[in-house]
Amino acid sequence: MKLLLVSNSTLHGQGYLDHCAAAMRAFLGPEVRRVLFVPYALADRDAYHAKAKTRFEALSLQLDSVHQASDPRAAAAEAQAFFVGGGNTFRLLAELRRQGLLSAIRDAVGAGTPYMGSSAGSNVACATIMTTNDMPIVDPGGFDALGLVPFQLNPHYLDPVPGSTHMGETREERLRQYHEVNCRPVVGLREGAWLRIEGGAVHLEGSSGARLFFPGKTPLETMPPSRLELPLG
């Protein structure tokens, strides 16, 4: 299985996917020339596809969008690679489920098709979307997702803001609540970081770190490049 799970598509002050473009190109390898895009996390799929297509063409990659395929499941089965874009995780999961794409993508990735996701696209790679930051604007018909990895991701991981007077829960408090009722490890992936998963290992890469949460334990800080001790089986 080959996965590249990016925290965020745009780093402050840079263009769309700029901070991870080289890593994406290297991850895919020279034999991949076409990527299948999944735009369902945003409302305007055509505009989203156009934006991503331009960015991928600069990497000499053709980007087809699954929303234009006459048979989305067949398109997934035949894809050379996937890129699942960010946006709203609930909307993305609802549409993947409605189209029968969860099993189609899961089967293809299990058979070796490389999977790249950003933000919501990284969330749906997990067993569930229970560690998303997004607003539940649509009912996804259950929180179970692709289940490509047995741990959870929290993209755009945010440290508490010093001196804040806002009384909403911090991100860490939210993840502690998750662990009150669930036991999967959670990788809090800061903006600028991504996980590259291949050869049975989880590599933390990018320009910022991750905070790892395990139920009942003190969180661990990790900086890239490093290998994370997380289960994959």
Place this chain on the structure above:
Amino acid sequence: MKLLLVSNSTLHGQGYLDHCAAAMRAFLGPEVRRVLFVPYALADRDAYHAKAKTRFEALSLQLDSVHQASDPRAAAAEAQAFFVGGGNTFRLLAELRRQGLLSAIRDAVGAGTPYMGSSAGSNVACATIMTTNDMPIVDPGGFDALGLVPFQLNPHYLDPVPGSTHMGETREERLRQYHEVNCRPVVGLREGAWLRIEGGAVHLEGSSGARLFFPGKTPLETMPPSRLELPLG
């Protein structure tokens, strides 16, 4: 119908419910002596009840908790008033549904029992929980909630942080996404504010304002005290 829907239970620098305690006492009126507490938004129900009970006793109100009732539905039917505490909205809704309390509370409030909620407890008073800020740590078995009002609330409403380099969606962007697929008005209720709903009118009260979102329209700013032009029927 009598509702007091508070944005947040604790204002920065103050104690639990201090900023809205006088409003709660006045809202209930002198004939109410006992309130039924719903602690399900937090994991430790006994501790949550103990904390809230102390605060209510300072208002000369007895606070029973529904989690200690031998028949929760009967307790709801007989309650003089409700207070639904904050925490995680998904966990709260899951338990209300599991206990059959959605219809019991809805019926009681429809018959005149005053309802007070804070944060998650205000979210579940709406038709759905789709405008919560919380992490979906448990599957609530559907997003439909008490439906006491036909509009949505976003508690702890937060303005964009000037100069922030974080690339996650702002609260306003999230609510705009909600309106891409839903049409209910949303009241973004800042910390310190609450809605008092009685006599067929929606009153904005407290120390801070609200931002009102309607699909396809520019948001409206409102400061308390004011009456909001929102449908109740």
